[in-house]
Amino acid sequence: MIMTRALDKELGPPSMSHAQPIVFVVDDDISVRESVELLIRCEGWQPETFGSAQEFLARPRALVPSCLVLDVSLPDLNGLDLQKRVAVERAEMPIIFVTGYGDVPMTVQAMKAGAVEFLTKPFGDEVLLRAIRHAIERSRVVLNREAEILALRDCYTSLTHREREVMALVVSGLLNKLIGSELGISEITVKAHRGQVMRKMKADSLADLVKMAAKLRLARAPRLNVSQAS
Structure with a gap:
């Protein structure tokens, strides 16, 4: 089980509230969702958790730096299939896979499709946090590039x-x-x-x-x- 951090960790306020990163968590195990949610909140990021892929897909796209912590095995659409949807509809959102029974072919498939990390449970807090930091930075770069292109298109228009x-x-x-x-x-x-x-x-x-x-x-x-x- 994921180790949780102390509740008394000091939280630092974000420099701009509208730019606060969001970490989405999709896992059908409520204990995992709660544990990861606490860890994310202690780092000053905004957590949003979902028990299924469909619940997550119903959430409108968030135009802030973000990433998705995604379980492979889900009750409806599995994690690898959800990854294909995210790659098309929310390309600025990197994916970190977590699973309790990963194998080599599954890992290769996920990484080839663009996942930034594939973690096997149990894993330590720092391992997950390091992956999230990397994913959020990648998301920030993509969003900045998109904003630049939109501004150029406006000028060209x-x-x-x-x-x-x-x-x-x-x-x-x-x-x-x-x-x-x-x-x-x-x-x-x-x-x-x-x-x-x-x-x-x-x-x-x-x-x-x-x-x-x-x-x-x-x-x-x-x-x-x-x-x-x-």
Whole structure:
């Protein structure tokens, strides 16, 4: 059985309440849920426990750093099948498997599908806590990346059709003169559109703009040669 920590451990308040990590626990053994819940709470994280996969899936997605401590054997949907659902619907949530009868094929399947850890009961507090810390940090990185992409998409949406055309040619490495020739506009007009693109995308340099285009997976415009522009 999982060892529990002393109840009198001092709890530190989170720096931002809305960013407090959530540790989800899905296990049909109530004694395990209660033990893990106490351990999680003592670390200052927010625990949420469920006795089945369906109960967990009914809970809306939480857009804060999180992870899932998941038993393999469950009364409805088993842990490995739930893992497949989580990978699609809640990709920012790493999974830590716990089981009382793990075998090598099961462990390999879970790890290949992206589990961060596969623990066999009984295990010590620190083993589980170390896995949770790692999982929460992974979740935080994924959420930050998602937030960055959403912000970039908002900026890109603010561009006019012409500005998007100019941006595509700029990140392809074309000079203003060639961009003007391709689009049938003057070099001065290209410079004006280019300035608007840099401002709206909040790019400090051409290198920044190229990185943004890559993150947005924008298709680069074909390179022109000088003869095409003349």
